[in-house]
Amino acid sequence: MTHESQLAKKIDAGDFIVTAEFLPRASTDISEIEAIAASFKDKVTAVNVADNPHGPVLSSLAGSLALLKAGVEPVYQMVTRDRNRIAIQSDLLGAAALGIRNVLCLSGHHQTLTKSSQSANVYDIDSVQLIAAVKQMRDKGVLLDGTKIKGDFPVLIGAVAGPDMKPMELNIMRLAKKVEAGAGFIQTQAVFDIETFENWLEQARSRELTKKTAILPGVMPLESAEKAEALREKYMDLFIPDSIISRLKEAGDAAAQQKEGLAICIEIIKKIKAMEGVKGIHILSGGRENMVPEIIAKSEL
Amino acid sequence: MIVAERKTIPELVEILNGHKKILVLGCGTCVTVCLAGGEREVSIISSALRIASNIRKLDFEIEELTIERQCDNVFIEQATEAIERNDVVLSLGCGAGVQAIAERFLEKPVYAGLNTEFIGVLEERGIWTEKCAACGACVLHQYGGICPITRCAKHMLNGPCGGSREDRCEVRPDRPCAWQLIYQRLKGIGQLDRLKKIAPPKNWETSLDGGCRVIIREDHRI
Numbered sequence: 031m032t033h034e035s036q037l038a039k040k041i042d043a044g045d046f047i048v049t050a051e052f053l054p055r056a057s058t059d060i061s062e063i064e065a066i067a068a069s070f071k072d073k074v075t076a077v078n079v080a081d082n083p084h085g086p087v088l089s090s091l092a093g094s095l096a097l098l099k100a101g102v103e104p105v106y107q108m109v110t111r112d113r114n115r116i117a118i119q120s121d122l123l124g125a126a127a128l129g130i131r132n133v134l135c136l137s138g139h140h141q142t143l144t145k146s147s148q149s150a151n152v153y154d155i156d157s158v159q160l161i162a163a164v165k166q167m168r169d170k171g172v173l174l175d176g177t178k179i180k181g182d183f184p185v186l187i188g189a190v191a192g193p194d195m196k197p198m199e200l201n202i203m204r205l206a207k208k209v210e211a212g213a214g215f216i217q218t219q220a221v222f223d224i225e226t227f228e229n230w231l232e233q234a235r236s237r238e239l240t241k242k243t244a245i246l247p248g249v250m251p252l253e254s255a256e257k258a259e260a261l262r263e264k265y266m267d268l269f270i271p272d273s274i275i276s277r278l279k280e281a282g283d284a285a286a287q288q289k290e291g292l293a294i295c296i297e298i299i300k301k302i303k304a305m306e307g308v309k310g311i312h313i314l315s316g317g318r319e320n321m322v323p324e325i326i327a328k329s330e331l
Numbered sequence: 332m333i334v335a336e337r338k339t340i341p342e343l344v345e346i347l348n349g350h351k352k353i354l355v356l357g358c359g360t361c362v363t364v365c366l367a368g369g370e371r372e373v374s375i376i377s378s379a380l381r382i383a384s385n386i387r388k389l390d391f392e393i394e395e396l397t398i399e400r401q402c403d404n405v406f407i408e409q410a411t412e413a414i415e416r417n418d419v420v421l422s423l424g425c426g427a428g429v430q431a432i433a434e435r436f437l438e439k440p441v442y443a444g445l446n447t448e449f450i451g452v453l454e455e456r457g458i459w460t461e462k463c464a465a466c467g468a469c470v471l472h473q474y475g476g477i478c479p480i481t482r483c484a485k486h487m488l489n490g491p492c493g494g495s496r497e498d499r500c501e502v503r504p505d506r507p508c509a510w511q512l513i514y515q516r517l518k519g520i521g522q523l524d525r526l527k528k529i530a531p532p533k534n535w536e537t538s539l540d541g542g543c544r545v546i547i548r549e550d551h552r553i
């Protein structure tokens with residue numbers, strides 16, 4: 031079991047980073063996770079384990095531990111939607127005790143956007159407060175209520191940003207706050223609009239945020255025009271320009287559209303990976319983990 | 332004010348089925364203003380119940396009354412006789428009104444005729460919106476007078492979530508994102524700097540999360 035975050039080490043060393051997203055299923059079959067771990071092994075620095083993005087599935091804590099056991103470094107995602115500060119800190123202690131070294135802090139899609147739309151709303155703390163809480167646990171060794179933590183809590187903190195969120199002033203203010211609160215790396219929502227991303231990155235650079243945190247832009251292979259339209263319709267944090275949808279449509283049948291989606295993804299990676307201030311790429315599989323190795327190979331990461 | 336909506340007539344018939352003498356009791360305060368439980372609605376609902384009773388042979392005998400405030404003892408007293416001569420009360424007060432009546436007439440079934448929705452305002456004719464979740468420790472001064480607890484679906488205190496759009500909230504296409512409003516308002520009044528400071532986790536003990544609340548004013552108890 032590793033006791034240092036390889037992700038943190040690579041960020042410090044200035045190595046190019048590749049992370050990918052794994053969406054656990056409503057399943058108790060651990061062999062599925064082992065298979066995904068095997069396909070990711072040695073291809074990525076770390077694998078994000080999503081925290082119930084669309085409704086209840088295997089927990090991100092259990093998924094992270096399963097990856098760790100299979101020799102893949104996890105990024106344990108935690109949303110503030112479902113757990114109050116008691117449950118959050120308790121899970122974080124457990125995660126750190128069992129070897130998890132990276133935590134991604136986010137608010138998460140609202141429960142009404144999940145399959146469990148009737149569930150109660152928690153949101154005891156927000157994403158910035160979660161980042162600050164994890165930092166306090168790590169740097170001061172105390173919980174939010176002041177209780178001293180026995181043992182180390184050596185975790186790297188990550189957060190999320192959305193380059194397309196407007197207005198830019200508010201967007202950058204939010205990013206700066208996350209960095210100030212303690213985010214050592216930032217994974218972005220999927221980038222489709224290169225110009226907007228470049229503009230956002232420039233703003234982050236001009237405030238020296240790219241020096242204080244490692245920016246890992248997200249990319250996502252789209253499956254078809256129809257699915258892409260449904261995604262952007264449902265999730266307001268996802269911005270897919272019409273031009274991309276048209277490209278998919280014009281590609282032809284389902285197989286051709288899927289191929290085009292992959293081509294677009296690779297094109298975007300190639301355009302953004304060398305930009306000043308980009309420290310790596312985060313592949314948002316959206317549950318299509320089998321696409322990840324091909325994306326990595328074809329975009330020469 | 333408290334904003335409420337009427338339960339449907341079929342729901343009310345279901346609730347009242349089996350009872351004979353029914354007092355439909357309106358309230359002259361918030362629920363009158365939001366057109367849910369005032370004198371006018373008492374009359375409309377009573378007529379509808381009488382029609383339903385005729386059609387379904389339910390034998391309802393309905394009396395109508397509206398008092399100034401159902402959450403206030405002084406006014407409740409004015410309804411005492413009417414309440415006593417009926418078998419049950421269908422209260423068109425808010426949730427507080429219904430309970431105030433029920434607690435004073437222990438042998439009398441008292442039913443809620445409304446769904447109490449929120450503390451809010453009349454936005455424009457026919458549209459009411461929620462503004463305050465009564466958290467017990469108001470932070471409006473920090474957010475340009477826009478409540479992030481009530482109007483942001485995630486109670487974000489440090490800026491918008493990723494799903495924020497200039498024209499809508501992630502959760503509902505028909506509602507603005509509170510954080511866009513907070514941003515515009517703070518910018519407008521020259522207080523954008525307030526957003527730069529990290530707001531610590533909120534103390535929810537003062538809210539309903541801390542248990543049902545009571546206010547005791549010793550200076551008023553003498």
Ligand code: SF4
Nearest residue numbers: 463464466469470478
């Ligand atoms: S901060 Fe609390 S008291 Fe103030 S408006 Fe919001 S919910 Fe109401």
Ligand code: SF4
Nearest residue numbers: 483492500501508509
């Ligand atoms: S879109 Fe705005 S109002 Fe809606 S949950 Fe996100 S931050 Fe809150």
